[in-house]
Amino acid sequence: MFESAEVGHAIDKKTFRAAEEALRGELLLAQNALREQSKFPVVLLISGVDGAGKGETIAQLYEWMDPRFLSTFAFSAPSDEERERPFMWRYWRALPPKGRIGIFSGSWYSIPIAERITRKLSRGGLDNRLDQINHFESMLVNEGALVLKFWFHLSREGQKVRLKTLERNPRTAWRVTKLSWARTKTYDELQDVAGHVLRVTNTAAAPWIIVDGTDDNYRNLRVGRALLDALKAHLADSHQPPVAPPAPLITSIDDRNVLTALDLSQVLPDKKYQLELAKWQGKLSELSRHKKFAGRSLVLAFEGMDAAGKGSSIRRITAALDPRQFQIIPIAAPTDEERAQPYLWRFWRHIPRQGRVSIFDRSWYGRVLVERIEGYCSEADWLRAYAEINDFEHELVEAGAIVLKFWLQIDKAEQMRRFKEREAIEHKRFKITPDDWRNRKKWNAYQQAAVDLIDRTSTGKAPWIVVEANDKNFARVKILKAICGALEKALG
16 A cells, blocks of 8 residues: 555655745635635645654645644644543544634544554454544535545655654754654554555545655645645535435335324323422432443433423423533524534534533434425435434444433424413513424424434434423423433443
């Protein structure tokens, strides 16, 4: 895989200066067009062996381009805050918005490669991590991002010569550390692991570009031209089709589904409700203070028809929790900042630390509900969202989160009664909006979308709990019982 990077690429200074002048001008023009259009971000990964010139090439890009619209991220060992969340969380947060270029010096590949070399990660564990990375990069590309991945290569002898050259120069000696020399002893292991990683993650969505790092002039021009060519192509056609068309939905041949099969007549009388409410709130309070919960987190997502009682159910949950322990995230239309990022970005940043609870009033399922029905995204976008959501929730669970999703279901007559009640009672009037009435006209479409999302995203580790919510007493207790049951099971 690395043979072509060991044939002795080099460019003399005169040739480099002549090529640099034209390249610099074109890069600035392309960067300006990227910023003005703001239709997609550029994610630039710079990885490779020690001493191959990663830092020098990044510095050269800053000299050639407008540094105000470049951002560089270098990642060392994860902090406590990062270790308490999914592996990808710190990279998710660093993604550049549309119109900007984000340079990752080292990236989501660095830790898996290092852990495999030191045998902290098994080959199977590495492949699982690479599979997650492939899904993530595919999602970025499907969202419109331009993803460029460069691996800077040096031969074994080339690395030693390079490190000695850097060490002799007082201006560059600081770049060579004891760790740099120590890593030369694991050169073979790095080549073996890196070769496997590059092969598995060299996808159509985000291919690797292997660059000979021996000669500064060659390396810098190679990267600059690759970036320019990719930018110009993407600017000419920023609406890229999905890499793999998602499978179509299969409609039912009868009217029987997870919603029509519910018994919405179930009622919990007030007197019994008060006893059950106190019982389960007390249990939830106890479980949230359990010593083992300090090493877990809880993510609750609430969806359902308008006026189904999501807000009142959430209040019964939070009444049992320490206010310092939870955060309620109400989801509305995305802001300009959120629209400049991948769809899931605004949810990624609200993932709780260990010992904490995040409660989403509406959630990431908006893409396969309101955006699907109202046409705010393409069919391809919402069809692929099911798999992306499953990947997201899987990473939450793998990081120790307990994920529960509630769909609150009421019938059409009960919704009308609650709408009228909201209009009649002054302190509830703010809850009813023209959108509620408009959504009601699309009742059947929302019901079908709900059935599809439950069927496609209810997994063993992140299940949907469908709640019969015509009677609020019954619904609230069922939700509390489900949360307590999941916490008891998880905490042992």
